[in-house]
Amino acid sequence: MxxxxxxxxxxxxxxxxxxxxxxxxxxxxxxxxxxxxxxxxxxxxxxxxxxxxxxxxxxxxxxxxxxxxxxxxxxxxxxxxxxxxxxxxxxxxxxxxxxxxxxxxxxxxxxxxxxxxxxxxxxxxxxxxxxxxxxxxxxxxxxxxxxxxxxxxxxxxxxxDEEPQLDAVTALSGSGPAYYFLFMEAMEKAGAELGLDAKTAHLLTLQTALGAAKMALESHQDCQTLRRNVTSPNGTTEKAIQSFQSNNLESIVKTAMQAAQSRAKELADELGG
Missing domain, CATH: 3.40.50.720 (NAD(P)-binding Rossmann-like Domain)
Known part of the structure; x- marks a missing residue:
């Protein structure tokens, strides 16, 4: 029942x-x-x-x-x-x-x-x-x-298993949609600056995000392997990835998520007083 x-x-x-x-x-x-x-x-x-x-x-x-x-x-x-x-x-x-x-x-x-x-x-x-x-x-x-x-x-x-892990969940999936929106916002803007009209840049950005997420969900391969699969040696994607890496994208993401986790702990202290 x-x-x-x-x-x-x-x-x-x-x-x-x-x-x-x-x-x-x-x-x-x-x-x-x-x-x-x-x-x-x-x-x-x-x-x-x-x-x-x-x-x-x-x-x-x-x-x-x-x-x-x-x-x-x-x-x-x-x-x-x-x-x-x-x-x-x-x-x-x-x-x-x-x-x-x-x-x-x-x-x-x-x-x-x-x-x-x-x-x-x-x-x-x-x-x-x-x-x-x-x-x-x-x-x-x-x-x-x-x-x-x-x-x-x-x-x-x-x-x-441990309640403090929810602060990490907050930093990853709780706040995560905003990270993707920010990245999509940047892609839209860059697409327009490269010569696309705003509507086209918007639609291509959203469909690309949806498609990438769907591929990752349905694939047995991890995200690193999927990235490598679409990164041809000396091709266009490789040049873009090298630019991200030279600007320490991974470190930027890690630092941002640590800041979100820290703030989650602070808020729990404030709200639970």
């Missing part, structure tokens, strides 16, 4: 997960959402034909899984509001609030709780995401499976 899932917060991420679950065949009657905004509740009810309530306690009281899908800055306040019903119901808690450690969520809720912390990225909004996941010691194997099923509605899921 499918568990009843309650989404606290009915914003974009919650809607993406709800839509993915329903598309995979999950029973709509087993999905509840809450939101303080009447317009948002009406939108979600019309879009998915599920219950969307104003009362968090009422929704949690019907559920064995609670997805905390509110902004990180208000999660502590929300936890204070739902602490009593959570302690009565003892649900699995699944957090999609970036940067909030599981120990802080447990503390805000008054003690030991089964918590899965996740780090999704923005392509999750179109069911093409990559999500890092960590389960604390109170989460059972069945609950891990339930949490994974929910997050797979938004794309790929990867478990990490």
């Amino acid at each position: 499918e568990a009843t899932i309650c989404f606290i917060g009915a914003g974009n991420m919650a809607q993406s997960l709800i839509g993915g679950l329903i598309s995979s065949g999950y029973d709509k009657n087993k999905i509840i959402a809450t939101d303080p905004n009447q317009e948002q509740r009406d939108l979600v009810t019309q879009k998915f034909a599920i219950q969307c309530l104003a009362d968090n306690d009422q929704a949690i009281g019907q559920s064995s899984i609670v997805v905390l899908a509110v902004k990180p800055q208000i999660l502590q306040q929300v936890c204070a509001e739902i602490e009593n019903i959570v302690n009565q119901q003892n649900p699995l808690l699944l957090s999609v609030a970036a940067g909030i450690r599981s120990a802080d969520i447990a503390r805000w809720l008054g003690g030991d709780k089964a918590i899965v912390r996740t780090m999704p990225n923005t392509p999750s909004l179109i069911q093409s995401g990559a999500t890092g996941m960590f389960a604390n010691d109170s989460v059972s194997l069945e609950q891990k499976s339930q949490a994974e099923h929910i997050m797979r509605a938004a794309g790929l899921t990867i478990w990490v």
Whole structure:
């Protein structure tokens, strides 16, 4: 029997997960959402034909899984509001609030709780995401499976063994889409400066990015081998790659990701205070 899932917060991420679950065949009657905004509740009810309530306690009281899908800055306040019903119901808690450690969520809720912390990225909004996941010691194997099923509605899921590894996930896949957007932005601009019109440069950039990612996903070869396969000796690609390497692209990427990881740790300290 499918568990009843309650989404606290009915914003974009919650809607993406709800839509993915329903598309995979999950029973709509087993999905509840809450939101303080009447317009948002009406939108979600019309879009998915599920219950969307104003009362968090009422929704949690019907559920064995609670997805905390509110902004990180208000999660502590929300936890204070739902602490009593959570302690009565003892649900699995699944957090999609970036940067909030599981120990802080447990503390805000008054003690030991089964918590899965996740780090999704923005392509999750179109069911093409990559999500890092960590389960604390109170989460059972069945609950891990339930949490994974929910997050797979938004794309790929990867478990990490230690919660600090989620800071590295943040630096790689959490922030990663912006790195690719920046690189694509630079390619578009360079293409236009080389003589292409802006629309052509834009379309060629996006299709090339899509094609490269699809090849990497579907190939048994690693990215280094795929790169070498399209880099003919003394050809055009080799000249471009040599230019990247002479400007220390690998070091630039490593330094940037270290900065993102460091900031992820700082934010967790700030938000968990």
